[in-house]
Each structure stands twice: as structure tokens, then as C-alpha cells.
Amino acid sequence: MPDPVAWKLIEPGWRVRDAGGNEVGKVAEVQGDIEADIFGGITVKRGLLGKAERLSADAIGAIYDGEVVLAGPAPA
Secondary structure, three states: OOOEOOOHHHOOOOOEOOOOOOEEEEEEEEEEEEOOEEEEEEEEEEOOOOOOOEEEEEHHHEEEEEEEHHHHHHHH
């Protein structure tokens, strides 16, 4: 397992997986205040034509280089 990284490194296009390892989508946007080091969450794009959904920082379980892992199952 790779070492976790800080939320400030998250970039659009990173994979988003649920706690079971299933791919949910890709990071479309990161919300937060870099100067104050306050992470608000991410927006996930599901598929090419799928809708974008905002997930709060509470929904994030771990962040690795190139991948965000949710704390639980993906929202429906």
C-alpha cells in the first residue's frame, strides 16, 4: 500500500474508489482553502456522460498519489 498524501496534492482526473475498492469515478474538482489548509471535499464525475457529485471531506477515507478512497460505499 502506498503512503498517504495531503489533500493539497489531489488533482482533477485522479481515480475515486469506494471503501471496497470499486472505482466510482474521477476527481473533477477539489474544494478547499490551501492558504488556511481547510479541505472541503471533492466533486466526482461518474463516467463520460455521468453527473458530477460533490462529496464532503467527511466522506474521504484516504488519499494516495493518483487516488482518493472513500470512507464507505459510494453514494447512490
